[in-house]
Amino acid sequence: MAKLSMARSVSILGATGSVGRSTMALMEAAAPGAFRIEALVANRDVGTLAEQARRFRARLAVVADHAAYAGLKAELGGQGIELAAGPEAVIEAAARPADWTMAAIVGAVGLRSTLAALARGGTLALANKESLVCAAELVLAAARRGGATLLPVDSEHNAVFQCLAGCSPAAIEKVVLTASGGPFRDWPLERMATVTPDQALRHPVWSMGAKISIDSATMMNKGLEVIEAAHLFGLPPDRIEVLVHPQSAVHGMVQYADGSILAQLGTPDMRTPIAHALAWPERMAAEIPRLDLVALARLEFFAPDPLRFPALRLARAALLAGGGAPTILNAANETAVGLFLERRLRFLDIAAVVEDTLARLPACRPEGLEAIIALDADARAEAARQAEARAYAV
Ligand SMILES: NC(=O)c1ccc[n+]([C@@H]2O[C@H](COP(=O)([O-])OP(=O)(O)OC[C@H]3O[C@@H](n4cnc5c(N)ncnc54)[C@H](OP(=O)(O)O)[C@@H]3O)[C@@H](O)[C@H]2O)c1
CATH class of the missing domain: 3.40.50.720 (NAD(P)-binding Rossmann-like Domain)
Known part of the structure; x- marks a missing residue:
């Protein structure tokens, strides 16, 4: 051991x-x-x-x-x-x-x-x-x-981190973050309009806390992860690709200049990336179910649907805009997710509230912690106002 x-x-x-x-x-x-x-x-x-x-x-x-x-x-x-x-x-x-x-x-x-x-x-x-x-x-x-x-620790970033070991960042062509697609991967838009918190909390693959479960269902989680990857690995947004991968066996990949793609695989269990981080730079034994590649048989990858999952587009735009935009995006999303969990906002309105909040608040470049915390508070207040306009009671 x-x-x-x-x-x-x-x-x-x-x-x-x-x-x-x-x-x-x-x-x-x-x-x-x-x-x-x-x-x-x-x-x-x-x-x-x-x-x-x-x-x-x-x-x-x-x-x-x-x-x-x-x-x-x-x-x-x-x-x-x-x-x-x-x-x-x-x-x-x-x-x-x-x-x-x-x-x-x-x-x-x-x-x-x-x-x-x-x-x-x-x-x-x-x-x-x-x-x-x-x-x-x-x-x-x-x-x-x-x-x-x-x-x-995020499984995708931990996977990319593992695939980067020993290689020069200059040789990276792109990184790929995979997404299970969440519980509504194949739902038509009309049906997604009816989603309840209970349905959204039932993630088909990962067992997680409430907020990240909703973020996975809207795919805002993947949007936040694109921003996270850009900063952790120093990459521009166009070199960070998101692919829907229903089997959730490949967590992240790095494509190099010579055409090689390195991938990290494992069962969808957070204990693997956590164990990697706990033991790094060593490895520790962890009693986690092993991936059975024969039983798995196939690996599928799809491009995400931008119409049904607009959160991904919003996050990429916030990353490109820079300054305070990612702070606003995150704060508006936290507010909207909270209201959805309280059944005061519809599922599809989560991304709409984030978009409205980003459009309402002027572009800015907060300098320092207190300015960021003040912007976060402003964005939460604006998101609450935007949500109020869309609010409903179940
Ligand atoms: N769950 C996953 O599989 C997963 C995977 C990748 C990344 N993440 C990220 O990891 C983070 C945690 O996710 P999670 O799913 O573990 O969340 P969670 O199950 O909801 O747990 C949140 C933890 O934060 C504590 N907490 C909440 N508000 C706090 C505050 N104001 N001050 C101090 N502690 C506070 C909670 O304490 P109480 O229990 O007392 O409320 C709880 O211990 C999130 O950022 C998520 O995006 C999670």
Whole structure:
């Protein structure tokens, strides 16, 4: 069994979510002593957080929501685990020394903690793509200044990262991000107009948190990933291709100048890219179902349909426009997805609200963190107004 050569101290931001729980499961299955937990952070799921903190003997457990602190204290008080609450405590937890940090908070609210972890160095495994989308320059500058290593956890970017190993970026012709196509891959537009949150949350391939499940259904997730790839790999948008691949066996590919295409394959299970990031630059054993190529038999690839999935076009346009456009895109999308989950916005209106918000807010170039956070807030307010005009009640 592959063992890591050194024990690692680990902090998990977003420990109670889908990515956070998968990360903890991998550490639990690893050799005893391979990982030590420094800090665990959640928003308000005290039950899961307390159970994780006890099981892994974490040094610190933090809830972002002040109202959840009493519950955390009741669960963990007097057990030798430091406890804290509030957004500032989340940032302090991210800034505590650790060899490896998982950034798995959902949404742009994870930005400050992503920056804090990068500023103190070590390795940051980035699942929280929204922070890179809304503040790419700040995130990359914080990594450079802190001497941090930024590893992609998104399965597509992790796949591309693996396919890039040892090759010169100058030789890259393009990268390919695959998409399962989500639950409505083959639905006609008229039927997509009737989609409910329950239907959209039932992803056919991946098991994920609510927000990314809806993003996958609209394909905004792939749009955010194009922006993420442009910044992680320093590529222009026209060298990042998206292909719908229903089997979800190939996660990402790199095409080189000599015509070679390198691909990374695996079962659609986030534990594989997380294990890659956890062990990097080594490899660790992970009890994940193996891909059965004979049973799989065929691999299909299609171009995405721009009419039924306009989010992809919007994200590419925001990336090309640059400045504050990706921040606006992301904030409007988070707002619209939230309203859809509350049944206050129709499925097809998610992309429409994002488009309207981008059209309403003037082009700008926010300088620095506070300007980005202010733009994010403006975009959320504008998106809420746009959604109000389209609102309906079920
Ligand atoms: N799930 C996947 O397979 C997958 C794959 C690739 C990338 N990603 C990315 O990874 C990130 C997490 O996704 P997920 O599916 O794991 O989400 P999730 O299941 O919804 O979990 C979100 C986590 O963030 C915490 N959180 C929410 N708001 C917070 C706040 N204000 N402060 C601190 N913590 C907060 C939640 O705590 P509570 O539980 O207390 O609410 C939870 O631990 C997203 O950016 C997503 O795009 C996910």
